[in-house]
Amino acid sequence: MPIQLIVASSEPRFHDFVREQLASTPNAEVTGEHEDLGPNLSARILHDLNLNPQSAILLDISPDPEQGLRALEQMKLAIPGLYVILSGFESSEELLLRSMRLGGADFLQQPLKRAEFSDAMIRLEEHAQRIHRQGRQIGRMYTFVGVKGGVGTTTAAVNFAALYARQNKSTVLMDLDMDSGDAACYLGLRHQYSLSDVAENLDQLDQAMLDGIMARDPLGFSVLCAPEEVEKSRLIAEQHVREIGSFLTERYDAVVVDGSHAIDDLLLSCLELSETIFVVLTQEFPAVRNAQHYLGALARAGYGHEAVKLVVNRHEKRGLLHVSLEQLQQTLGAAPFWVLPNRYDEAMQAVHEARPVVTRGNTELGRSYRDFARKLGLDGQAVAAAQQKK
Numbered sequence: 001m002p003i004q005l006i007v008a009s010s011e012p013r014f015h016d017f018v019r020e021q022l023a024s025t026p027n028a029e030v031t032g033e034h035e036d037l038g039p040n041l042s043a044r045i046l047h048d049l050n051l052n053p054q055s056a057i058l059l060d061i062s063p064d065p066e067q068g069l070r071a072l073e074q075m076k077l078a079i080p081g082l083y084v085i086l087s088g089f090e091s092s093e094e095l096l097l098r099s100m101r102l103g104g105a106d107f108l109q110q111p112l113k114r115a116e117f118s119d120a121m122i123r124l125e126e127h128a129q130r131i132h133r134q135g136r137q138i139g140r141m142y143t144f145v146g147v148k149g150g151v152g153t154t155t156a157a158v159n160f161a162a163l164y165a166r167q168n169k170s171t172v173l174m175d176l177d178m179d180s181g182d183a184a185c186y187l188g189l190r191h192q193y194s195l196s197d198v199a200e201n202l203d204q205l206d207q208a209m210l211d212g213i214m215a216r217d218p219l220g221f222s223v224l225c226a227p228e229e230v231e232k233s234r235l236i237a238e239q240h241v242r243e244i245g246s247f248l249t250e251r252y253d254a255v256v257v258d259g260s261h262a263i264d265d266l267l268l269s270c271l272e273l274s275e276t277i278f279v280v281l282t283q284e285f286p287a288v289r290n291a292q293h294y295l296g297a298l299a300r301a302g303y304g305h306e307a308v309k310l311v312v313n314r315h316e317k318r319g320l321l322h323v324s325l326e327q328l329q330q331t332l333g334a335a336p337f338w339v340l341p342n343r344y345d346e347a348m349q350a351v352h353e354a355r356p357v358v359t360r361g362n363t364e365l366g367r368s369y370r371d372f373a374r375k376l377g378l379d380g381q382a383v384a385a386a387q388q389k390k
C-alpha cells in the first residue's frame with residue numbers, strides 16, 4: 001500500500017528529514033510541501049488533496065501549537081477521514097489530548113528520530129490497509145487449510161469453487177499450495193502462467209493481465225495456479241498474496257483458496273482477507289492432534305469459532321482405528337461444521353476424469369458437498385437441478 005504524505009513545516013530541516021526518510025521507504029512519496037504555515041494553510045493542503053486524495057498530512061505545529069490545532073480542526077471538518085500526524089517539541093498531556101479530540105491520528109515528538117518516524121509510517125500504512133479492506137472488499141474469500149497433507153484440502157477447495165460457479169457467481173480458485181499445486185491437476189487444466197507471474201508484475205495488476213494468466217475451468221470459474229517450479233514459489237511474498245487477494249475479492253463474488261497445511265506468512269496474509277477458514281481433517285489420530293495445534297495457532301492469531309469451521313473428511317462410522325466424532329469434538333472443543341463420507345472410489349474417479357465430484361451424477365460424496373454448500377447458504381437444490389439437466 002503506497003504512502004503519500006503532504007508535509008507542512010516552517011523548518012527546512014524538517015522537510016529534508018522527511019524527504020530522506022521517505023526516499024528509503026518503498027512505495028512512499030511526498031505529494032505536497034508547505035513552508036509557510038500562515039492562516040490559509042488548511043485551504044492550501046486541501047487543494048493538494050484534490051490532486052492526491054490518498055495523502056496523509058504531517059503537520060509541524062512547533063512554531064505555534066494553537067494555530068496548528070486550528071488547521072487540524074479545519075482540515076478534519078472538511079475531510080473527516082483524513083489521517084493527520086502532528087509533530088512538535090512540546091508533547092504535554094493536555095496538547096496530546098486536544099489533538100486527539102480534534103481527530104489527530106498520531107504525534108511525532110521533535111527532534112525527529114528515524115526509528116520513531118518509521119514506526120509512524122508503519123501505523124499509517126496499516127491504517128490505509130484497514131480502510132482499503134473495509135471499504136472495498138465485496139466478494140468473499142473462503143480458505144481451505146488442511147491440518148496435514150492428504151486429508152482432502154484440495155478436493156474440498158476444488159468442489160467448493162465448482163459449487164459456487166454453478167450458482168452463476170463469478171469465482172476464482174487460488175492455489176496457494178506451493179508444494180503440490182494439485183488444483184490444476186484435479187481439474188485437468190494446463191497452465192503456462194501462475195501466481196508467481198502475477199507477483200512479479202504486481203505493478204501492472206489489472207483484470208486483463210489476470211485473464212491472460214488464469215486458467216479457466218469449463219464450469220466457468222477461473223483458476224490462479226501455483227507455480228510449478230520451486231524457485232518461482234520462493235519469489236512469492238505475503239505482500240503479494242495480500243494485494244492479489246484484495247484485488248480478487250473486489251472483483252469476484254467468491255475467492256476460494258486451496259491453502260496448504262503449514263501456517264506460514266503466505267497463508268496468514270490470506271486468512272486476514274478470509275470470511276471463513278475451513279480446517280480440513282480426518283479422524284486419524286495424527287490429524288486430530290495436528291488439528292488441536294492448528295486451532296490453537298489460529299486462535300492466537302485472532303481467528304476464533306466464528307471464522308473457523310471444522311470439516312471432517314473421509315468419515316467412517318465404524319473405523320476401529322479412528323477417533324470417533326464425539327472424541328474429536330471433545331478434544332478440539334468444537335463440533336465439526338460438516339462431515340464428508342469416505343468414498344475413495346468416487347474421489348479417485350473424479351481425479352482420473354479431472355472433474356470435480358460435484359459434477360458427477362449420483363455420487364454420495366457429490367451429494368454431501370452440495371448439502372455442505374447449502375448449509376452455507378449456497379442453494380444446493382439449484383445446483384442439483386442444474387446438474388440433472390446436463
Ligand SMILES: Nc1ncnc2c1ncn2[C@@H]1O[C@H](COP(=O)(O)OP(=O)(O)O)[C@@H](O)[C@H]1O
Nearest residue numbers: 146149150151152153154155314342343344347
Ligand atoms: N471424501 C473422500 N473420501 C475418500 N477419498 C478422498 C476424499 N476426499 C479426498 N480423497 C482422496 O484423498 C487423496 C488426497 O486428497 P487431496 O484433496 O489431494 O488432499 P490434500 O490437498 O489435503 O493433500 C486424494 O486421492 C483424494 O482423491
Ligand SMILES: [Mg+2]
Nearest residue numbers: 153154177182
Ligand atoms: Mg492439496
